[in-house]
Amino acid sequence: MGYAEITLKLPTDYSENLLRKRIAEEISDKNFSFKIIRRSLDARNKRDIHFLARIGVTSENISGNPPEIQKLEIPGKQRDKKVVVTGCGPAGIFAALVLQKAGFSVTIIEKGAEVAKRKEKIAGFEKTGSFDFFGGYCFGEGGAGTFSDGKLTSRTKTISLEKDFIFDTFIKAGAPEEIAYETYPHVGSDNLKKIIPAIISEFKELGGKVIFESEVTEIFKSGDKIKSVGISGKSTGKIEGDYFIFANGHSSFKLYKLLISNGVLFSTKPFAIGFRVEHLQEELNFSMWRKRSLPGVKAAEYHLTADCDPGHAFTFCMCPGGRVVQSAPDEISSVVNGMSNYARDGRFANSAVVTPFSLEELAGKEISAGTALDLLENMEHKFYNFRNSFDIPAERISDIIHGKKNAKLPESSFSFSLIPADLSEFFPQTVFERLKKGLEIFCRKLDCFENGVAMGLESKTSAPIKCLRNQDLTAAPFTNLYICGEGSGYSGGIISSAADGIKTALKIASII
Ligand SMILES: Cc1cc2nc3c(=O)[nH]c(=O)nc-3n(C[C@H](O)[C@H](O)[C@H](O)COP(=O)(O)OP(=O)(O)OC[C@H]3O[C@@H](n4cnc5c(N)ncnc54)[C@H](O)[C@@H]3O)c2cc1C
Incomplete structure (x- = not known):
């Protein structure tokens, strides 16, 4: 038995039968076993969106040895600790x-x-x-x-x-x-x-x-x-x-x-803060695929970065077909995050738009870890104090970019209410400038991005200390x-x- 790895270009809705047929053609043998090693969606050319799959094939018709598989070793023995x-x-x-x-x-x-x-x-x-x-x-x-x-x-x-x-x-x-x-x-x-x-x-x-x-x-x-x-x-x-x-x-x-x-x-350590943005999944699918849906793929997802000069912004934790949730750590803080089910079949898509940030940037001096926690807690309280509830301030992305104020907000998946607000009032100025610049760049990269809504606060990307x-x-x-x-x-x-x-x-x- 020999082993080889092959790469196949497959339609997004390929079946197991088609996969087997393509492997058989590639190795000129009908008797084989296989394992998918890696699979990614290639959507660079909107007219030819496909999967690229790396496949390990074992058959008598090929030569070569399978790679050695290393496994995590857990040293098990009797211990009294x-x-x-x-x-x-x-x-x-x-x-x-x-x-x-x-x-x-x-x-x-x-x-x-x-x-x-x-x-x-x-x-x-x-x-x-x-x-x-x-x-x-x-x-x-x-x-x-x-x-x-x-x-x-x-x-x-x-x-x-x-x-x-x-x-x-x-x-x-x-x-x-x-x-x-x-x-x-x-x-x-x-x-x-x-x-x-x-x-x-x-x-x-x-x-x-x-x-x-x-x-x-x-x-x-x-x-x-x-x-x-x-x-x-x-x-x-x-x-x-x-x-x-x-x-x-x-x-x-x-x-x-x-x-x-x-x-x-x-x-203290740098982490990233910003807001969560939400769009209609169907609009996003169209922006990314030029189709409202793609057979065999649940929902379009993006990973965007922007050089904001100075600094940068990026999207994080994108949840296609998901919901924005209130993930407050206590009864007087407000923090948002996102989730989705396996099917990713909800009407909305959300992601965090964040920029690297250090609480020392806010304090303007070196601070202790304890002070950093107090400062972050204050920011999270500020979002709660906005309405003394888990309702959150939100603003249309187009309003942020064009400097308009308090337009009526679109429908959202968020389980509490979105309240129209000027988000610039909630962030340190330099942070908001980077986030705004990031949004402008994302709008140029994805044509539906401007239709979305931004809401805050996203502060749990990683630990502040x-x-x-x-x-x-x-x-x-x-x-x-x-x-x-x-x-x-x-x-x-x-x-x-x-x-x-x-x-x-x-x-x-x-x-x-
Ligand atoms: C809504 C949401 C969506 C997310 N989506 C993703 C995702 O898609 N992918 C991803 O990689 N990450 C995601 N994350 C982040 C991810 O969940 C965390 O990075 C991960 O759970 C961290 O693991 P952890 O074990 O270090 O800490 P945690 O998961 O935070 O677990 C810490 C546990 O310690 C307990 N604890 C704290 N203090 C005490 C105490 N004094 N006594 C007893 N118990 C205590 C807490 O109750 C908690 O259960 C998401 C987070 C949220 C909130």
Whole structure:
């Protein structure tokens, strides 16, 4: 048996039969097995939009050896050490799963609720506007990753083994197999609500424990070691451990402040802020494909960048056929984000339009991590204070560009209300100028862009601070404390955060 990789150009609505026929033609053999390695949509020529697929084929008719497949190695053995993981998001789950597989006794503490309960709480929040600390978009089983859009992309280059492990785990838990080969893999919020509990079940079957609806509110230390954490909520008391992982995400400023007050070292870091923009998906499809729909492709998606001289702006976390959601971290802040289901069949498309930003730019001087959190919190409060509610300020993109004010707003997918506003009043001037310039450039790149609406605030692209990490990944000045995932400031998004959790777990497993 030989192996070769071939690249095929395929119509967007190709069938399995056509794919097999094309492979047979290419290798001049009807007996073969194959695996899609990578697939991307090529829409550069609007009259010839097609898939490009890289395919690994095994057959007697070809020579060549398959590439060696490397797998993540988890050093499993009997161990008598306890690990306490705070946070049940992608980073916490994957750190916990790997450590449990490696033979540790792992307990996850999560302040939010399980997925089923969270679903009800989110529905209640969107109906009544009454915020629930145990079940918003940010907190609970699966973390911010569960009710997310479920895009599984990552630009981090050094996590290929971790990424394969995450995709294998997701597929085993029910994710569609195509995530392993799509250039822009996407599972959707509906699938995540099944996948995350399935992974947690696997963790529990291995002996892991999860304590939901209980918040870590205290840290007990002795010298350079954490001894236990104090929890309150549904469960109370002290949880002791040998190693402590904080995988707390970047929405819980209360926990950041607890870590800082206990001496954990953080510094400020640049991140990106801006607004979310929304368009009609059909108009966007037409702009990008010159067709209102394309058989075999769910919905058009874009990734835009703009050189704003000085600085730049870019689109981020695009959710084709999705919804804009209120992902407030507490009852007096307002922050938007986007999600979509697997089918991506909603009427609207949204994405973040953001620009790199440092809170030091706002303060005009060097500031501590604690001050950075206060400043960002103030910005998030400002959006809430606009109407003392989760309704959000919004402005037509055409009005922003042409300097008009308060035109009637278009229909939106947002579950609260859009209130006409002058968005320039909500951002530092230099930030707004960059965002405006970015919008102007995006309007030149995509002809329907001007028809959209911008709304704020988008502030959770990544963490505004990062912990001081030692080479052994411990968080200074402690020797058994690890901060991983988005809250650490070293990752952003589901995949890189989960990968950071895995790297942290493997580091701990390498100690003993
Ligand atoms: C609506 C939305 C859509 C998104 N879409 C995408 C997407 O499509 N693709 C993508 O890559 N990323 C997306 N993201 C971002 C992604 O969800 C995060 O990057 C990712 O979840 C970070 O993982 P994490 O484990 O580091 O942190 P989190 O997922 O934030 O998890 C941290 C967990 O820690 C818990 N916690 C915090 N403090 C405490 C405490 N004191 N005690 C106990 N528990 C605590 C929180 O409740 C939370 O569950 C989206 C985010 C949102 C909100």
